[in-house]
Amino acid sequence: RKVSKILALTAVSSMLAIGSAFAAPITIKFAHVVAENTPKGQAANKFRDLVAERMGDKVVVEVFPNSQLFGDDTVLEAMALGDVQLAAPSLSKFDRYTKSLQLYDLPFLFNDMAAAERFQQSEVGNELLMSMADKGLIGLGYIHNGLKQISAHKPLRVPEDAKGLKFRIQASNVLAAQFDALGAMPLKKPFSEVFTLLQTKAIDGQENTWSNMYSQKFFEVQPYITESDHGLIDYLVVTSTEFWEGLPEDLRPEIKKALDDGIAFGNDVAAEKENSDKQRIIDSGRSEVITLTPEQRALWVEAMKPVWQKFEEEIGKDLIDAAYAANQ
Numbered sequence: 001r002k003v004s005k006i007l008a009l010t011a012v013s014s015m016l017a018i019g020s021a022f023a024a025p026i027t028i029k030f031a032h033v034v035a036e037n038t039p040k041g042q043a044a045n046k047f048r049d050l051v052a053e054r055m056g057d058k059v060v061v062e063v064f065p066n067s068q069l070f071g072d073d074t075v076l077e078a079m080a081l082g083d084v085q086l087a088a089p090s091l092s093k094f095d096r097y098t099k100s101l102q103l104y105d106l107p108f109l110f111n112d113m114a115a116a117e118r119f120q121q122s123e124v125g126n127e128l129l130m131s132m133a134d135k136g137l138i139g140l141g142y143i144h145n146g147l148k149q150i151s152a153h154k155p156l157r158v159p160e161d162a163k164g165l166k167f168r169i170q171a172s173n174v175l176a177a178q179f180d181a182l183g184a185m186p187l188k189k190p191f192s193e194v195f196t197l198l199q200t201k202a203i204d205g206q207e208n209t210w211s212n213m214y215s216q217k218f219f220e221v222q223p224y225i226t227e228s229d230h231g232l233i234d235y236l237v238v239t240s241t242e243f244w245e246g247l248p249e250d251l252r253p254e255i256k257k258a259l260d261d262g263i264a265f266g267n268d269v270a271a272e273k274e275n276s277d278k279q280r281i282i283d284s285g286r287s288e289v290i291t292l293t294p295e296q297r298a299l300w301v302e303a304m305k306p307v308w309q310k311f312e313e314e315i316g317k318d319l320i321d322a323a324y325a326a327n328q
């Protein structure tokens with residue numbers, strides 16, 4: 001009897017050993033819409049590589065760039081269903097979930113990326129990461145891209161030049177109001193469709209960062225880009241509360257650390273690309289970059305200003321004041 005007991009115990013313990021040695025690693029699918037040679041693309045890949053290096057036997061990150069798995073219009077529903085665990089839509093794409101993040105779309109809110117960084121790292125900026133907690137979504141951090149420029153098939157120097165033109169925008173009511181204020185026609189379209197819409201002249205223009213215009217080749221089908229720096233494209237890395245809280249206690253901080261390191265890497269890429277991708281576009285000779293005079297710029301600020309009033313109540317005046325104060 002003793003022998004059979006020992007045998008049974010041995011069998012159980014070796015099954016447990018086999019079980020843990022061969023336990024399938026946790027898979028984290030990270031879906032995004034941009035190319036790999038962009039700040040977000042690089043942040044995601046770095047995160048994947050760091051996880052492989054530091055805990056590859058326990059966790060595997062799979063990155064799906066270029067809207068391969070989901071577009072930003074479907075990714076959050078997919079997350080709720082558990083079909084994807086991480087995404088990083090631009091801050092402009094959450095207005096169905098929270099009104100607070102609309103803050104980031106206010107035109108001419110931040111003078112430069114340093115101001116955006118100061119605000120995001122402030123207490124208030126940090127609190128915004130949890131603004132969708134009631135919807136089961138947690139923000140794990142911000143990734144920078146950069147300031148937006150406006151491209152079109154004709155030169156835009158003053159706001160009147162944009163009147164009557166069709167512009168593709170991200171799915172954001174604030175951005176719709178911004179183009180309404182110019183007397184233009186905003187159209188909410190997925191990122192993956194923008195190049196074709198521009199190429200076929202179904203739309204006249206769009207607004208985006210230098211790295212997105214370069215990596216998506218928008219500059220090849222838009223002969224003019226106005227250097228307006230009028231808005232921000234940054235990202236919120238999101239996961240579902242259910243997934244995040246379901247992770248083993250010992251792995252969660254390690255995964256978060258790898259993500260933070262990936263984000264820091266992506267942010268360095270963002271800072272570098274603001275200049276280098278702009279220069280690549282200029283060097284291509286395909287698109288003329290229009291520099292505004294201070295007087296012309298003031299006219300754009302003036303024309304877009306009513307958007308602030310329009311959304312002040314939804315966003316909250318205190319929040320707007322806190323963000324604006326980051327300009328110092």
Ligand code: LMR
Nearest residue numbers: 033034090170191208212
């Ligand atoms: C866009 O839709 O233009 C951007 O949000 C794409 C991105 O993720 O940078």
